[in-house]
Amino acid sequence: MAFMAKLNEPHITRDMYEQVRAEIGWDQNPPAGCVLHMASFDEAGAHTVDIWDNEEDLKEYLEDRFFPALRKLGVSTVNPTWSEMHVCAAAPEIQRYVLDATPLRSRG
Template identity: 35%
Template sequence: MAVVMTFSWPEITPDVYDAVRKKVRWEEDAPDGCVLHAAWFVNGGLSVMDIWESEDHFNRFIEARIAPVLKGELGVQSDPEPKFYPLHRRFVAPGVSGASS
């Protein structure tokens, strides 16, 4: 079942997010099961909303691709507390694709 996942992570700054994005290359090599990713910053900390095919898909991506860079290479100590919700419906406006920046 598809899920919506959200979290806030105060320790992750725009610079850290961009460094991880460049190393993991999730936009060029999309993670298995990822449907949508949106990220923004509030008071300097990261907020995320994703849609995944399942919670397991998200967990596998974090363990295999994100954690080795974020925890291993960059030494981030904290963890977010992701929350998962069953997806009821999604709509993608015609003509929308790709990253905003």
Template identity: 35%
Template sequence: MAVVMSMHWPEITPELYDETLRRIRWEQEPPDGAQLHTAWFGADGFHVVDVWESQAKCEEFIGTRIGPVVKGELGVAGDPVVEFSPLHHRFVAPGVTGSGSGSG
């Protein structure tokens, strides 16, 4: 069953996020089971909403690719708050494909 993963991680800065993306190669080597990724920065820090094929696939990606980079290589001490919910409905607007960035 597809799930929505929401994450809040105050310690992550735009620079840490960009460096993490570069190192894990999310877009060049998409994680197994990932369906959608959105990320933004608010007054309270970094936020993500993803859609995944399953919670297990997301947790595997966090454990094997994100964790070793963010916690290991980049030395971030804090932990994210992560929540999973069953996906009830998904709509993708016609003509929307690929990745996009609000900053570039």
């Protein structure tokens, strides 16, 4: 069953987000089970939404990669929330926003 994870953090800046993303190695090695990751920033801070194949992959990513990266970079603790996904709908035009983050294991 798919899960949607959300994070809304006023203390996370765009620069901090990019540092954490680089530390995790998201582009070179996307986390197993993460189907979609979106991030935005405004005067209220960082906002992310992820879609995960299952809760186990999400929890493993948080404990093994995300939280350690935050600690290493000295970023304050964050409090993601997640719940079972009810529906996800995307138009074909979504492709224009998708970055090439194909896992190395699938590139051949």
